[in-house]
Amino acid sequence: MAGRRVRTPRGLSAFAVVGAAALAVVLTMAYGPIGATAAPGGAPDLASMVRAVSDPHSPLYRHFETPAQVAQYMPTGLWGSARSVPGAGAHLMHPQRIVATAAGDAKTCSDYFGQFASDTHPALPGGTTAKGQGWPPVPTPLAICGYTPDQLRSAYDTDGDSGSGVTVAILGAYNSPTMPADAERYATDHGDAGFTDGQYTQYLMPGAWTLQDQCGVDSWAAEQTLDVEAVHALAPRASIRYVGADSCQDPDMLAALARIVGNRMADVVTASWGSPLHTAEGDEPASVIATYERLFQIAALEGITVNFAAGDCGANLPDSGCGKGLGSVRAQTTFPASDPWVTAVGGTSLAIGADGDSLWQAAWGTRAWELNGTTWKPLGWVFGGGGGASEDFAQPWYQVHQVPDALAQTLLDGQPAPSARRVVPDISLDGDPFTGMLIGQTRSDAGGPVQYGESEVGGTSLAAPLLAGLEADMAARADVWGPVREGLGFLNPALYLLAGSSYLTDVTGVVDAAGQISPPISGISTVFAAFGDDGPLTATPGYDAATGLGTPGEDFTRALDRYTER
Template sequence: MPSLRTNSADSRADRTRGMVRRGVPALLSAATLIVGGLIAAAPAGAAPAPAAPHTAPTASGSAAVPTHRLCSEPTKPGYMACNAVARTDVKQSLALGPHITPSGFGPSDLQSAYKLPTAGGSGQTVAIVDAYDDPNAEKDLATYRSQYGLPACTTANGCFKKVDQNGGTSYPTADAGWAGEISLDVDMVSAACPSCHILLVEAKSASMSDLGTAVNRAVAMGAKYVSNSYGGGESSSDASYDTSYFKHPGVAITVSSGDSGYGVEYPAASQYVTAVGGTSLKKDSSSRGWSESVWGTSAGGEGAGSGCSQYDAKPAWQKDTGCAKRTVADVASVADPATGLAVYDSYQATGWNVYGGTSASSPFIAGVYALAGTPGATDTPASYPYSHTSSLNDVTSGANGSCSPSYLCKAGTGYDGPTGLGTPNGTAAFTK
């Protein structure tokens, strides 16, 4: 069976001190599933991941897929965990044989599902902010892009750049879990915007202060699109974090909404960011050729995050009436590992794998913003989709838990918590 990653020593120590937010359980099953056109049989009796195991149906009612979280849960205020989930039932490989394609959706699938142009974004820089170091980030990105015929994105040609949170090359300690997150992030930016440049900013720890410093560094280095695929519990410090790290007019900052079903994480709750939820994505015979539902189930506990913030003020452009404060999410894209994405990660990992989580949807939407063009200098780009709702695919089925009012956890016509206003239908919803 595939090997499971281990996180850094300080992550393991954190895990012993208790939890501040809900975890995403590992899912165990002996189901046989079709992913990206390939059949993958889940091994019976698969070993549990670090999170507590359980089995739950997917949104479509099919058997669950076995998964594990790449990052351990944050266990103290002000610390974050990445929102990436790896399949453990898909055969992994460092190299593919002739005429074999990776399991999971690739760039052409996502471009088709979301009607994205294959050209565009040239010269735009999308920044990825994560904790710890991925020593193999550039070479793994090269493998992904070569597999799918995307243009090379390297340090040598000026397309790829990796820096620490101070803008230098004193990279933090390497961490296998966050390295998988980084691979997912750079691959999803590549899938959405193959011509974009990628700036990877690595924070020295998973604290909000270090990650926030990395966000500020990305903006200072000229990025107009910044993806953050992590989250932790809300706190009374969030208003201070908002103004210190996320209030950047003219910059599209995307944040994953979480992988624990109904419930709110920070910084997705920030009024200055685009909170990105998640869907299950399937090919079908409709005129679009694809269908989507909420990633999650009405039982909750796993799926895209959503709900009412306890602390963050409601932005003026958000008009739903069931939350006096900020509502999560704004938009969404594919995040369900059962309908997951092909990703290449070789740092203490075995290469091609299928990943999911709203860690996939946040960098993908950042890439869509980059395709749409440079935001207005004084704008908060999170407001843009609210002016272009007809340019989104409205997701109307599925739930990520039980709640009242029901739209905060259940999809329906128009706005809902798990998928926001919907998923990209071209780029028009992501421009002024």
């Protein structure tokens, strides 16, 4: 069968066709013994089955199963009774979203990177750049107002891709009362088409909302708005299904995720929330972690791609402001992004020039100073993309040849790991709120009237749905997938095979600008935000714990062409 791919009909399982015993032989030849978790009679365990359909080198690559076929693996007690999930002490999940400023005008911010600059600000005493300039250097670019959809499409080289025929599910909590009207207005105001009939659908979980005060309903509404508008920006013809949980607590989030997976509601799932596993409230129960992971594996077996934001607090250091806010008790990664069966999406600072091209990118990490009269007051390290070695998950097979041993075998507290660990992120996109996306939402600012307005928003909450839009573009390419679309499935094994290619742009930490100055806007003081300081997470050539494999490069949406025919 050399040169041709063997396809299994959508309604017929590849595992049923091959047979349990024969499949076990195939998996063993390819990957070694399938382990003690194999089912009786030689049938492979779920993890081995998922690996077989996810690995481009496997003869069963992309032979996905239907919802009816995966029903036997679904956890019980989730649908319709979310709070019955075992494990006391389940955590509250947090949106990974940061608002930089309200949208300004040409006098206070730039439409593209470097359009305007400040040349009158004072320098920090004794501070110099690598080129010997004063710190901040003169001139220093003024912060952008927020990138628009056409700028992001240009920077990420979508080249007319639209995501047509692909469905993206956004997994959040609660629901914004002004969606999809806000997304419709935002799109048309920026020259894009709004939603066609049925293109945007909301699915809210049965039962009353709970824990609104603890979770922050307004914050989740803003998160929903960001996710919808970001996906629509990069995949304007993809269908979007928003699934809102009854709260931000694990059991409700799991119930919403189970609804998506159990019914295969989408080809791509994006989620911009998470939490450290070890907090002042206690450790996340092992049963909850196991339920998440099982749902991720079932999603992959169905051909669903799942992205999670890697977090906005770097290594979640407990002595940092954001680490304290999350209740982190030690340096650690953010879950669920740290789970090896999802794609963890980190953040970059993205400079888009006047022609729409990406000028450069840096690892997103912000150290800032506030101008107080003629003196810069240090604000310290503020936030940055999440990453590092997970103490909770072992190294997955797809990272073995790309992640340096020094990263995989060293925990974020600096101690040696007992064995090689899962390292995040996998890939990174624009997440810096000072180089973020302009988002439109109806809301009340500082107790003022409720009205529609636009603001610049970032965080890995932006990076994750941007990747989902690119994945929808990738899956929609008819000349790649043929007449029957089966989905991309779990993307990581293919992503790591792209390392070093032009499809990925390595983020090395070398940038052409020291930072940006954000002038006073809506009562916010002048701030100098330096680029590329993500605390203990450092961008280096090759895979690193600040940006992973790098960021989507030229023709990224065509990157999997080589794996579609066997």
